[in-house]
Amino acid sequence: MKRAGFLSFLAFALLAIGLALRDGRVAALSLPLLSYLALGLLQTPDRPHLEVEANLAQSSVTEGSIVGVWVQVRNAGPALPQLRIQDHLPAGLTVHDGSTVSLGSLARRASHQISYSIRSTRGIHSFDRVDFVASDPLGLFQQSFHMPTSRTILVRPSLRRLRHVDLQPLRTGVHAGMYRARRGGPGVEFHGLRPYVAGDARRWINWKASARHRDQLFINEFEQERAVAIGIIVDARSRSNLLAGGRSSFSYSVQAAASLSELFLAQANRVGLMIYGSHLDWTVPGYGRLQRERIMLALARARAGHSRIFDRMKYLPTRLFAPRSQLIFISPVITEDVGFLRILRARGYPILVVSPDRITAEAELLDGEPDLGLAIRLARIEQVLITRGLAHVGIQRVVWDISQPLEQVIEAQVGRPRRWMRAVGARGR
Amino acid sequence: MNQPARIALLLSTMALTVGLILEGLWLLLFVVAAIGSFGWISARRGWESIWLFLQLALAALSGIPFLLALLASVLGLATWDLAAHGRLLQSVDNGFELEALKTSHYRSVALALASGSLLAVIAIGIPLRLSFVAAVLLTLLAVAGIAGLAGRASSASS
Numbered sequence: 068m069k070r071a072g073f074l075s076f077l078a079f080a081l082l083a084i085g086l087a088l089r090d091g092r093v094a095a096l097s098l099p100l101l102s103y104l105a106l107g108l109l110q111t112p113d114r115p116h117l118e119v120e121a122n123l124a125q126s127s128v129t130e131g132s133i134v135g136v137w138v139q140v141r142n143a144g145p146a147l148p149q150l151r152i153q154d155h156l157p158a159g160l161t162v163h164d165g166s167t168v169s170l171g172s173l174a175r176r177a178s179h180q181i182s183y184s185i186r187s188t189r190g191i192h193s194f195d196r197v198d199f200v201a202s203d204p205l206g207l208f209q210q211s212f213h214m215p216t217s218r219t220i221l222v223r224p225s226l227r228r229l230r231h232v233d234l235q236p237l238r239t240g241v242h243a244g245m246y247r248a249r250r251g252g253p254g255v256e257f258h259g260l261r262p263y264v265a266g267d268a269r270r271w272i273n274w275k276a277s278a279r280h281r282d283q284l285f286i287n288e289f290e291q292e293r294a295v296a297i298g299i300i301v302d303a304r305s306r307s308n309l310l311a312g313g314r315s316s317f318s319y320s321v322q323a324a325a326s327l328s329e330l331f332l333a334q335a336n337r338v339g340l341m342i343y344g345s346h347l348d349w350t351v352p353g354y355g356r357l358q359r360e361r362i363m364l365a366l367a368r369a370r371a372g373h374s375r376i377f378d379r380m381k382y383l384p385t386r387l388f389a390p391r392s393q394l395i396f397i398s399p400v401i402t403e404d405v406g407f408l409r410i411l412r413a414r415g416y417p418i419l420v421v422s423p424d425r426i427t428a429e430a431e432l433l434d435g436e437p438d439l440g441l442a443i444r445l446a447r448i449e450q451v452l453i454t455r456g457l458a459h460v461g462i463q464r465v466v467w468d469i470s471q472p473l474e475q476v477i478e479a480q481v482g483r484p485r486r487w488m489r490a491v492g493a494r495g496r
Numbered sequence: 497m498n499q500p501a502r503i504a505l506l507l508s509t510m511a512l513t514v515g516l517i518l519e520g521l522w523l524l525l526f527v528v529a530a531i532g533s534f535g536w537i538s539a540r541r542g543w544e545s546i547w548l549f550l551q552l553a554l555a556a557l558s559g560i561p562f563l564l565a566l567l568a569s570v571l572g573l574a575t576w577d578l579a580a581h582g583r584l585l586q587s588v589d590n591g592f593e594l595e596a597l598k599t600s601h602y603r604s605v606a607l608a609l610a611s612g613s614l615l616a617v618i619a620i621g622i623p624l625r626l627s628f629v630a631a632v633l634l635t636l637l638a639v640a641g642i643a644g645l646a647g648r649a650s651s652a653s654s
Contacts, residue, residue, distance in 0.1 A: 070580070073545055075642045077552055082642075083555060086635045089628070092562045094621045094635070096555065099570050099612030101642070103577075106608040148600045152589075171592035172600060179592045204600040205577065205608070206584065480513070 071107065074100050086253040109197030115201045121154070121194065122218040130189045130225040133163050138181040138197055138216075142173045151200040152181060155213070157192040160185045188223040189321065191368050194218040223363045224318075227473040232330065232481050236295045237417050238391040244294030258290040288469035296337045296352060296443040298388040299324055301366075302380075302398030303344025305373045310425060311432040317371035319423035319469050320397045326473055327395055327421070328362045340365055343383055347370025352389075380407040391415045399425045400464070402449065405456050412460045419481065420457060420464040427437050427468050444450065498582035501575050505535045508551060508571030515560025515568065524558055535575065542583065548576040566616050570609050576603050 077367040078097040085094025111313055111387045117140055124135035138154050154167045173179055190210070194216055202209040236246050247256060257416045261277055263284035276285040324340065324490025332355065339352030340362050350365045352358075376382060382402075388394060394416045397410065412418055426446045454464045465472060465480045516524050531554060534581035535547040551572035555565040581601055585591070 077549065079639055079642050081552065081556055082635050082638055086631065089631075092565070092620055093556045095562070095567050095616040096552065096566060097638075098616040098619060099609055101564075101638075102615060103573060103605075103608040103611030106604055106611075109547075110604065149597060166588070166590040169587055169590040169592055170588040170597070171594055172596040174596070177593075181590065183590075204597075204604040206581070206601075311575055476566065 071104060072102055074207070076078050078104070084359065089334055096160070103454045104207065107205040108406055110148065110203040110205070111208040112145055112147050112201050112203070112210070112294045112347040114144060115142075115147055115150075115210065115212070117141065117199065117214065118143050119214045119216060120195060121217050121218055123194070123220055126219065127221045127223065128187050129223050130187060132187050132222075133184050134187055134220060135182065135184045136194070136218075139178060140173070140180070140197070141178045142175055144175070146175045147173045148204040149202045149206060152179070153198040153200075154181060154183075155194065155198055157183070157194060159188050160192055161188075162186075171420050172388075174204045179461050187220065189224050189367055191319070192220050192222065194220075217282050221364065221367055221397070224321045226329055227326045229326050229330040229474050229477050230482060232327065232419070232477060234295065234393055234419065234481075235417060237415065238389075238408070239291075239293035239295055240337060242294040242335060244292055246295045246336075247292060249364070256290045258288045258299045260285045262286075263287050291426065294334070294336045295331075296339075296389045297331050297348065297394055297395060298339045298341065298352070299328055299331075299395045299397065300383065301340070301342045301369065302396070302400075302404075303342050303369055303371050304378065305344070305371050306378075307399055307401050307404070308371045308425075311429050314428075314432065315371050316399055316423050316425050316428055316469075318367075318397075319428075319467065321366050321369055321468065323397050323423065323473055324365065324389040325366050327397075328366075329359065332356075332359050332362075338362065339388070341387065342366075342369045343377055345370070345374045345377070347377065349387060364479070374390060380404050381410075385411060385414065385416070391417070394418045396420045397422075399423055400453055400457075402453060405453055408457060408462055409460050412462055418462045420462060420465050424450075424466050424468045458481075498513065498578060501578035501582060502536075504571045504575040504578060505532070507533070508568045508575060511564050511568040511571060512551070512554060512558070513554075515564035516558060519558070520565070521558060521560075523598050524554075544576045544579045548572050560621055563617075566613060574605065574609060593596050605624065 077205040078100040081097035081100070082094050085097075087093060091305060092145060120139040120141075122137045124137075126134075127224075128134055136154065138152070140152055150171060150173045152169045156167050157160065163184045163186040165181075167181070167183055169179065169181045171179065196213040196215050198211070198213045200209050200211050201449065234246055239246060260273055263277075264285050267286050269287075273285045273287050277283070285402050301320055303317060303320070305315070308315045310316055328340060335354065336353045337354055338358060340348075340350040342348035342365060348365055348369065350358075350361050353361065394411065396418055398404065398420070400408075400420060400422050408418060408420070429446075430439065430443055450466065454466065457464050463481065465476060467476045509528060512528045512531075513525060516522070516528060531547065531550050535544070535551070538544050538547040550571050555568045557573070558565075560568075585594070585598075591597075
């Protein structure tokens, strides 16, 4: 019950009892209450007029960063004896230091500033308003209103710096890049020999091979290194990312997608992104910094969700990807997805699957549950069967134990071998 | 519960107790003790409205001398106000111009209670010869005024 309403009720009750008992003394007891109410009413501020200026220290940050927020309020109207100011914090953000709420008295033409800092979580967050409650000094008659502000912060997913992912693309682009094109030409790795033709650089002549032939010179050919068209598919279906207690492993998929796209774009590859979950979020393939920003924006707003249409992977529109382009499928992979991945491979797409290991995450959440060990063993068997089923058709799967850093797992399983290992012909895995 | 509210609560309970002793209503002292203890707990937990209701009901209906009943109800109202105001201040970490806020609040409370007490004493001290019908009409007028206040309160808060 509001305070003024409660006091009014008490005053009314005393009057009614006084009348019923025909006792003026009881009725007179209501006078202090009425006096209190009347004084509050007389001092209620009339039409508060405030000016608000609000700012964020940064408009684009990485997940986990601390960001400062300022709200400056100026009173351009009558004095406000009691004013409560609350900056409306978007859902998903938490206050790191300071407070979003402030209470005090604001004289005419006086200003007050609220400053606090937030810990950012991935997403696009809008601070759309500041809430005010102005009231009389007794707090009886309140006026609630809000003033709109336009502050938006883009919180990009956190990145892990990857060195290299050793892909075996079937098709390469025309631009120079980091992946071997299986064609002779300028490069680093030896590819083969071919007869010398006019115009070839003399320094590439292989004198040992040429010495065996009387009329013919041979030159060394190297494997060309070209950029690759890469499509990253992020599985954002709730059911494939579901963990115990309603939690989700999706944030790991987002981190993997962000780290891989950052690496591929830095290597001058053409990268596209598809987020497949509650809806289809397609970022058209492109190069460079602008594409990086587009992908980060898409990943920042990505949420795991459910849709009847996109419940199964078979509805994924593969025609959006260039024929025989390299696909990176980021998903925990459930058994029914294996068939779809096989079909995709049969259509000529080389595929690398990166799977955040749900079993490790789940085991941590369910620590102490009975029969947990048996359940983990069964889940591991299923995981191995899926990995083998994929390997059988030439799909490589990287299972990311989330207790390990992503770069360490990628380096160990699909990273480029050290130079000395390449020199002795070892893969180093 | 802040210090002024605690003092006001003790004084209002004492006023009721003295009134009951003067009237010889010894049995009601247990009720007063219970209400006083409840007030101590309630003001901290945000139930001070219930306590004020009980305090006023006891002051009005126990039949103790008017001045003591008036004192008990005024102090009860002060307790109710100070407890709520103290809790409001405690709920906010980041205050500004708090001294001005407190000063204007305490000044308003003191003014309201003093003027209300004075009016009540004058109303009882000056005998008015009113017929029952006139009393009913005056009461209805007062009720309409109270309803107007409550209506304004609800519209302002929305």
